[in-house]
Amino acid sequence: MRLRILSDSEIDALYGRPRFTQEERVEYFSLAPAEKSALEQLRFINAKIYFILQLGYFKARNMFFVFDPQEVGEDIRFIRSRYFPDFQDLDPDIAKVTRLKQQRTILKLGNYRSWNAKERAMLEARARLAATVCGKPIYIFRELLRFLAEQRIVAPGYSAMQDMVGGALAYEQRRLAEIVHDQIDPPAKKALQRLLDDTQGLHEEPETQFDGIFGGLGVQPLNQRTEQFAGAIRSSARSLIARSAST
Secondary structure (H helix, E strand, O other), X not given: OOOOOOOXXXXXXXXXXXXXXXXXHHHHOOOOHHHHHXXXXXXXXXXXXHXXXXXXXXXXXXXXXXXXXHHHHHHHHHHHHHHOOOOOOOOOOOOHHHHHHHHHHHHHHHOOEOOXXXXXXXXHHHHHHHHXXXXXXXXXXXXXXXXXXXXXXXXXXXXXXXXXXXXXXXXXXXXXXXXXXXXXXXXXXXXXXXXXXOOOHHHOOHHHHHHHHHOOOOOHHXXXXXXXXXXXXXXXXXXXXXXXXXX
């Protein structure tokens, strides 16, 4: 089962097709000189309208959408009245190959690149790095979005992001468990295990809790290892950062 990172409304706000107001249509369906030049390379008006639709939605979300022209009738009417007033067809659907070709043109215009296996490996490394800073899924998710925006990479789907965040958290848990195994000696491990196993003791007053759990062992096994343990975690995190920077 995947992590639940965003609410349904947050998912729609981030991944849903934009629903423009009239003012937003004016903004997002306006064309810069380079965009007008790309538009002029298209032969048919229905392809030109679809290009403007894809371009406007990409400007708003930095991602592409598959949609039925009937779903975006208001946007089509706006584009038609502004750029092609003599064109009456409200169904400017195009073939998939044409749609994908337009998307490549839009990526080039925006200096973006599409999501692929290379970007996935890079993003997974970034997620692992973020997990060393904070174990909250939403923090890692936001760091990945920020990284994608900085690198001008089209964001993958929500399920792919969920998998990367979940994988990074699982990796970090394994990493810390290995450090604990390597750095904490048997008496300290035994003391920690007794604390975890004593459910009632966990709810007692702190003085009573520690006297009961560590009275026979003493707290020194833990205190003596604290700085060494923290140092091992910092060293491991620095190593992870170095590997991430080299990819």
